[in-house]
Amino acid sequence: MPDLNLAPQFLCVSADLREREGSVLFEVLEYGRTAPAFAVRANQQAVAYLNRCAHVPTELDWQPGEFWDHEQKFIICSVHGALYEPAHGQCLMGPCTGKRLVSVPLKEEGGQVFWLPSDRFQPVF
Ligand code: FES
Numbered sequence: 001m002p003d004l005n006l007a008p009q010f011l012c013v014s015a016d017l018r019e020r021e022g023s024v025l026f027e028v029l030e031y032g033r034t035a036p037a038f039a040v041r042a043n044q045q046a047v048a049y050l051n052r053c054a055h056v057p058t059e060l061d062w063q064p065g066e067f068w069d070h071e072q073k074f075i076i077c078s079v080h081g082a083l084y085e086p087a088h089g090q091c092l093m094g095p096c097t098g099k100r101l102v103s104v105p106l107k108e109e110g111g112q113v114f115w116l117p118s119d120r121f122q123p124v125f
Helices: none
Strands: 009-013 024-030 033-042 045-050 091-093 106-109 112-115
Touching: 009 024, 024 045, 024 112, 033 112, 045 106
Parallel strands: none
Antiparallel strands: 009 112, 024 033, 033 045, 106 112
C-alpha cells in the first residue's frame, strides 16, 4: 500500500488569484513524476490544471505563468493556439476541440486556496 499524503496542500491566498488575470504556478507528482500545474480564477471560482496541452503534451504558457488570451477570456495554448474554457478546461477551438485539460482539484476556504492530493496527484517534497 503506497504511503499517500492526502492532506490539502496550501497553494496561495485567495487574493493571489484574480478574476481572469495572472496565475499561480505549482508542481505536483503525477503518478510519481513531477508535473507543472497552474491555478487561475474564472467566474469567481479558483481552478487548477496540469500545464499540459490536450493536443500535444507540452506546456501551454507563452511565458512562465502567462495563460490568458489577449481578451482574458480563454486559456490559450502558445503552441497552436487552442482555446480552453477556464471554468472547466474543455478545448472550445483548436486542434484538440472537445478534449480537456487535466484538472487538479482545489478547495478554497477562509481566504486560502489548497490543492487536493489524490491517488494521481501527490505533493512534491
Ligand atoms: S500543442 Fe497546444 S494546441 Fe497544439
